[in-house]
Amino acid sequence: MTVPDRILAVTAAAVLLAGCGGTSESGPTASPSPGAPSMTDAQAPPDRLVIDVTIEGGEVTPTNAQLRAAVGQPIVIKVSSDSADELHVHSTPEHDFAVGVGPGQSFQFTVDMPGRVDVELHQLHKTVATIQVR
DSSP states (O other), X not given: OOHHHHHHHHHHHHHHHHHTOOEETTEESXXXXXXXXXXXXXXXXXXXXXXXXXXXXXXXXXXXXXXXEOTTOOEEEXXXXXXXXXXXXXXXXXXXXXXXXXXXXXXXXXXXXXXXXXXXXXXXTEEEEEEEEO
């Protein structure tokens, strides 16, 4: 490597290090160029199994749904209900969620052991879903 090449390499390294200087109280010291994709260290969220549940007039939708999920996969149960109940997930570990009156309730859990997982409403004595976890 010649002296001019070394000077160029040291200058390039110094510029790169200066650009990675971190953040100040007002935000990052370097801003992305227009049109460049935003880069972060965050990973994309894993796929989730979402179960939409409606409780109205003593009836539950769905009832006895047969679903599949993977061990560790986030499972979200979204509930709109006109009455209070308790949602019980027979898994390892087990999960209990208090269902209130109203729309937009959301309960998330994961299952750590493969097997059959029943999701039940205790007051209505209904099985919402059975999830085969593999």
